[in-house]
Amino acid sequence: MFKITQQKGFHMTFANGNCISVQFGPGNYVDESVRYGEWEDTKTICEKGSSVAEIAVWDNVRDWFRLSEWDTVRGWVTPDDVVGVMFLVKNFTDERLQDELCQYFGFTISEGENDEDE
Numbered sequence: 001m002f003k004i005t006q007q008k009g010f011h012m013t014f015a016n017g018n019c020i021s022v023q024f025g026p027g028n029y030v031d032e033s034v035r036y037g038e039w040e041d042t043k044t045i046c047e048k049g050s051s052v053a054e055i056a057v058w059d060n061v062r063d064w065f066r067l068s069e070w071d072t073v074r075g076w077v078t079p080d081d082v083v084g085v086m087f088l089v090k091n092f093t094d095e096r097l098q099d100e101l102c103q104y105f106g107f108t109i110s111e112g113e114n115d116e117d118e
Contacts, residue, residue: 008046009053014090017060018097022082028054029075052076057089057101065098069107 003011008025024030026037030050037045054075057065067074077085088100102108 007043012086016090016093018089018093019058019060020082020086020089021056021058022053023055024050024053029073030054052078053082055082055085057085057097059093059097065101066107066109067101067105069109074105 001011001013003013005011005021005023006025008028009021009023011019011021013019025034025042025046026039028035030052034045034048034050052075054073055067055077056073057067059065064072066072084104085101088097088104092100098109
């Protein structure tokens with residue numbers, strides 16, 4: 001399933017229930033000319049584009065995956081890396097997906113750090 005989000009990106013949900021969010025508008029971790037643009041001009045700004053995007057990944061019950069040592073969103077992601085993460089999101093689930101994301105982005109999560117409540 002595809003969804004357009006706030007005229008500045010999209011969500012893509014795969015058959016396994018995992019979803020990736022790709023955002024590239026005002027307020028996202030993207031090119032400065034886009035990130036600090038006016039909300040009222042979102043459509044115009046996004047049509048000009050950004051060389052990078054902000055991504056997030058969650059499963060079918062909206063448990064978010066870590067994309068860095070400290071966050072569940074990752075900014076300044078290149079188009080090549082967006083596609084690389086899409087491959088992982090489509091093909092892996094649960095702990096295996098988290099392990100693959102850690103390996104892809106080169107970070108580790110210490111024991112007990114994967115809980116969102118902490």
